[in-house]
Amino acid sequence: MTREEAFVRLNKVFREVFDDESITVGEATTSEDIEDWDSFEHINLVVAVENEFSFKIPMGKVVTMKNVGEMVDIILELGK
Amino acid sequence: MTVTSLGYYALLLVGIALYYALPKQGQWVMLLLLSMVFYFCAAPAYTILFLLASAFFAYVAGIAMDREGANGLSAHRKAVAGITVAAVVLNILLWFLLKGSSFWMVGSRLLHRLIPAFPQLRALPIAGALGMGYYTAQVIGYIIDCYWGTIKPQRNFLKLFLFVSFFPQLTVGPISRYSQLECLYERHRFSYQNLCFGAQRILWGVFKKLVISDRVGLIVSGIWADTGTFGGVWPWVAVFLYPLQIYTDFSGCMDIVLGSAELFDIHMPENFKNPFFSRTVQEFWQRWHITLGAWAKDYVYYPVLKSKPILAIGKWARKHFSKKTAKKIPWLVGMAVLWFVMGFWHGSMRHIAGVSAWFWTMLVVSELCAPLMEKATARLHIDTESTSWILFQRVRTYVIYSLGCVFFTADSLTHSIDHVKTLAGALGSLTSFQGTIAGLGVTYADINVIIIGVLALVIVAILREKYGYARTWMQGQILPFRWTVWLLLFIITVLCGMYGPGFNAQDFIYEQF
Numbered sequence: 001m002t003r004e005e006a007f008v009r010l011n012k013v014f015r016e017v018f019d020d021e022s023i024t025v026g027e028a029t030t031s032e033d034i035e036d037w038d039s040f041e042h043i044n045l046v047v048a049v050e051n052e053f054s055f056k057i058p059m060g061k062v063v064t065m066k067n068v069g070e071m072v073d074i075i076l077e078l079g080k
Numbered sequence: 081m082t083v084t085s086l087g088y089y090a091l092l093l094v095g096i097a098l099y100y101a102l103p104k105q106g107q108w109v110m111l112l113l114l115s116m117v118f119y120f121c122a123a124p125a126y127t128i129l130f131l132l133a134s135a136f137f138a139y140v141a142g143i144a145m146d147r148e149g150a151n152g153l154s155a156h157r158k159a160v161a162g163i164t165v166a167a168v169v170l171n172i173l174l175w176f177l178l179k180g181s182s183f184w185m186v187g188s189r190l191l192h193r194l195i196p197a198f199p200q201l202r203a204l205p206i207a208g209a210l211g212m213g214y215y216t217a218q219v220i221g222y223i224i225d226c227y228w229g230t231i232k233p234q235r236n237f238l239k240l241f242l243f244v245s246f247f248p249q250l251t252v253g254p255i256s257r258y259s260q261l262e263c264l265y266e267r268h269r270f271s272y273q274n275l276c277f278g279a280q281r282i283l284w285g286v287f288k289k290l291v292i293s294d295r296v297g298l299i300v301s302g303i304w305a306d307t308g309t310f311g312g313v314w315p316w317v318a319v320f321l322y323p324l325q326i327y328t329d330f331s332g333c334m335d336i337v338l339g340s341a342e343l344f345d346i347h348m349p350e351n352f353k354n355p356f357f358s359r360t361v362q363e364f365w366q367r368w369h370i371t372l373g374a375w376a377k378d379y380v381y382y383p384v385l386k387s388k389p390i391l392a393i394g395k396w397a398r399k400h401f402s403k404k405t406a407k408k409i410p411w412l413v414g415m416a417v418l419w420f421v422m423g424f425w426h427g428s429m430r431h432i433a434g435v436s437a438w439f440w441t442m443l444v445v446s447e448l449c450a451p452l453m454e455k456a457t458a459r460l461h462i463d464t465e466s467t468s469w470i471l472f473q474r475v476r477t478y479v480i481y482s483l484g485c486v487f488f489t490a491d492s493l494t495h496s497i498d499h500v501k502t503l504a505g506a507l508g509s510l511t512s513f514q515g516t517i518a519g520l521g522v523t524y525a526d527i528n529v530i531i532i533g534v535l536a537l538v539i540v541a542i543l544r545e546k547y548g549y550a551r552t553w554m555q556g557q558i559l560p561f562r563w564t565v566w567l568l569l570f571i572i573t574v575l576c577g578m579y580g581p582g583f584n585a586q587d588f589i590y591e592q593f
Contacts, residue, residue, distance in 0.1 A: 019403070038362075039377055040411045043385040047394075059386065060228025063378045 001079055006072045013048045017041065027069035053079055081121035082587075083251050083336045084286055084579070091118060096275075096343050104267035111242055111264060111344065118247035123210040130178065130209040134171050135237070135244040138219045141167035142226045142233030142240070164227040168220050175216045178208035179593075182428045211250035213425055213593035217375050219244060222258045224379055231258050239265055248340040252333045252590040254351045254371040261348070268345035278342035280551060280566060284540075285335025287569055289588070290577030292533040293328035295526050300325050302520035304489055307502045309519065312512035315502050322485045323478065324534065326589055327355065330369075333588045354541045359473035361442045361480055372422065381418045385410060408447070415440055426593055430496045434487025442480050488589075529576050 007025070014023045018036050031037040037045070046062050049071070055078045065071050081087045095114045102110055119128055144163045176183070181203035188201035209215070222243070225231040234240040243261050303310045303318040331352045341348045351370050358364035365373055384390060390410045397406035423436030457464055486503065490496040517527070543550035554562055 039381060040385065040407075040414065043382060044407065047386070047391065058228065059383060060225075060230040062382060062386070063228070064230055 001076065003072060003076065006075050006079075009052055010049065010068065010072065010075070013045070013052050017045050017048050025068045027067065027072075029068040030066065049075065055079065081118060083248070083333060083340070084289060087121060088118070091121075092340060092343060099268075099344055100270040104269075107268055107344075108239065108242055108265045111246065111346075112238060115242065115245045115247035115250070119210060119245065119250065122250070124207050127207055127209040130174060130212065131215065131245050132241070133174060134216060134219045135241045137167045137170045138222050138244070139234070139237050139240050141223050143235065145226050146233045146235075160227060164223055167223045171216050171219050171223075175208075175212055178204065178206070179212050179427050180424075183424075186429050211253070213427065214249065214253040214255055215244050217255045217372070217425065218258075221255070221375060221379060225258055234258070246341075246346075248337040249348065251337060252330060252588055252593075254334065254337070254349050255375045256349055256371065261346075263346055271345060274342050274345050277551060278339045280554075281335050281339030281342060283339075283566065283569055283573065285332040285337075285339060286577065287533075287573045288328040288332030288335065288537075290579055291573055292530060292537070293325050293332055294578040295522065295530055295533075296321050296325040296328070298522050298526075299517075299520050300489065302522075304499065306515075309515045311514035312506065312509045314513065314515060315499070315506045316510065318489070319486060319503065320479075320482050322489055323356070323482050326485065326488065327352075328533075328537070329589045333590065354545055355481075356478055357474060357541065357545060358477045359470060361439065361446050361477060364477050364481060365439070365443075372425070376418055376422055376425075380421045381414055384417045385414045390414060411447075412444060415443060428492075430487045430490060430493040433493055434496050435484055438484040438487065442484070532572075 011023065011025050014025050014034070015021055018034060018041070020034075020036075023034065031042065043062075046057055050056055053075055057074060057078065061074050065074060081091070091114065095110070099107055099110045099114075116128075119131075141163050145160045184201050185203065188198065191198040192200045222231070222240075226233045234243070242264055243258060246261065246264060249256065300318045300322050303314045307315055334351045338348050338350070349371050353367040353370065355364055355368040358367050390413060393413060394406065394410040397409040400406075401409070419436040419440040420432060423432030426432075426435070457469075462469055486499050487493075487496040490499050517524070540550045543553045547553045554565065
C-alpha cells in the first residue's frame with residue numbers, strides 16, 4: 001500500500017466517523033482542524049481505522065500520535 | 081518546610097549556587113540531594129521509604145520489561161503484561177493503605193453493620209509520604225509507558241528516584257510524564273532569563289497564596305465553621321468565594337513549583353490555563369488540573385474506551401439506536417469510569433459520591449442538551465460569539481464549578497450533605513446578612529486587598545489569554561515599568577501577605593492528596 005492509497009482510505013474513514021463529507025485530511029491535519037475531534041472521537045477514529053485496515057493499533061501509538069501524517073506512518077508500518 | 085517558608089527559599093538559593101557551580105554531569109545528583117533535604121525537612125523521615133518502594137517497583141518492572149520485551153516472543157509478551165500489572169497494583173496498594181484509609185474505614189463500618197463480628201478498621205498510625213497521590217500517578221504512568229514502549233526504561237535507579245522525588249513537585253504536583261522530565265538528567269547552563277522568570281513566577285505564586293487565598297480562606301472557613309451565626313446569604317457567599325480560594329491556593333502553589341523548577345532550567349508541564357475563562361464544563365476540565373486530566377485520559381479513559389466490553393457496548397448500541405445516540409452510550413460509561421478514578425485519586429467517598437458524581441452529571445447534561453441549546457440560540461437569534469453570551473457561559477461554568485466544590489469544602493460526605501441542607505435552607509433568606517464580616521476575623525481593608533488581588537488576577541489572565549504568558553507581554557515593556565510592577569508586587573506581598581507572628585499560614589488545599 002502506498003502513502004497516497006493510505007490517505008484515500010483514511011479520508012473515507014474520517015468522513016464516516018465525523019459524518020462530514022467535506023473533510024479532506026492531509027499530513028499536518030490535527031484535532032484542532034476538525035471540530036468534533038475530541039478525546040472520545042479519537043478512540044472512535046482509531047477503532048474505525050483498525051477495522052478498515054484490519055490490524056490493532058497499540059495503545060502507545062494511540063496516545064502519542066500527533067497528526068494524520070503520523071497516523072499514516074503507523075498504518076504503513078503495521079500494514080507491512 | 082513548605083514552599084512558602086523562608087527555609088525553602090534558603091534551600092533554593094544554596095541549591096542554585098551549587099547546581100550551576102558543579103560540573104554539569106553531576107547536576108542531577110545535586111537535584112537529588114536537594115530533593116532529599118527538602119523531603120526530610122517537610123515530612124517524617126521514615127515516609128521516604130514509601131517513595132523508595134514505589135520507585136523500586138517501577139525500576140524493577142522497567143528493567144524486567146526491557147529484558148523480556150527484547151525477546152519478542154508471545155510468552156514473553158505475557159510476562160511483560162504480568163510485570164506491568166503487578167508493579168501498578170503494588171503502587172496502588174501502597175497508596176490505598178496509606179492514603180485511601182477513608183475507603184476501607186467506610187467499607188468496614190458498613191460491613192460491621194451487616195455482620196457485627198466484622199471489625200471496624202481504623203487508619204494506620206503512620207503517615208503517608210509527601211505528595212503520594214502525585215508521585216504514585218507519575219510512577220504508574222512510567223510503568224505503563226514502559227509497557228507501551230513509548231519510553232526506554234531508566235537503568236539507573238537513582239535517576240529514576242529523582243524523577244519520583246524531584247522536590248518542587250512533591251507538594252502538589254504537577255503529575256509529569258517521564259518523557260517530560262528526562263531533562264532532569266541533561267546538562268543545564270545558567271541563564272539570567274530562567275532566573276528572572278523563575279523568581280517572578282515564584283513571587284506571583286506567593287502573592288496568590290498569601291495575599292488572596294489565605295484571606296478568602298478566612299471568610300470561607302469562618303462561614304462554614306459557624307453557619308448558626310453566619311446565616312442568610314453568607315453560606316452562598318462561601319460557595320461562590322471558594323473557587324477563588326482554591327484557584328489562588330492551587331495555582332499559586334503551582335506557580336511556586338514551576339518557578340522553582342525553572343530556576344534549575346527544568347520546565348515542567350502547566351497545570352492551569354485560565355480555567356475561569358471556560359465557556360463549558362468540558363472546557364473547564366481541559367484548563368483545570370491539566371496534568372491529572374491528561375494522565376486520566378491516557379492511562380484510564382483511552383484504555384477503557386478501547387477495551388472489549390466497551391467496544392461490545394458500542395456495537396450493541398449501534399444496532400439498537402441511531403448513530404448519534406449510539407455514540408453517546410460508550411462515552412457515558414467511559415466518562416463514568418474516568419470520573420470515578422479522578423474521585424478515587426482524591427482519596428475519599430465525598431469526592432467520588434459528591435464532586436465526581438456532580439461533574440459527571442453536569443458533563444452528561446451539557447452533552448445531551450447541546451443540540452437543544454444550539455437550536456434554541458438559533459431560534460432566538462443569539463449571537464453565540466457576542467461578548468455578553470460568552471460572559472453568560474463563563475458565569476454559568478463558574479456557578480456549576482462552585483456548586484460542585486460544596487463537597488470539597490467539607491471534611492466528610494455527611495458534612496457535605498449538611499452543607500447542601502444549609503444552602504437549601506438559606507435560599508429563603510438570600511437578602512439578609514446574619515452576622516458581620518468582622519466576626520469572621522477580616523476587616524474591610526482585607527476585603528479591599530481581595531478586590532485589588534482579583535483585579536490583578538483578571539489582568540494577568542487576560543494577558544495570558546492574549547500572549548500565552550503575561551510575562552511575555554511584560555518582557556516587551558520598558559525597564560522602569562517592569563521593575564515598578566515587580567517591586568510593587570513584592571511590597572504588596574510583604575505588607576499584605578498573611579504570614580509571620582499572629583498569622584497561621586494555611587496548608588495548601590491540594591497538599592493533602
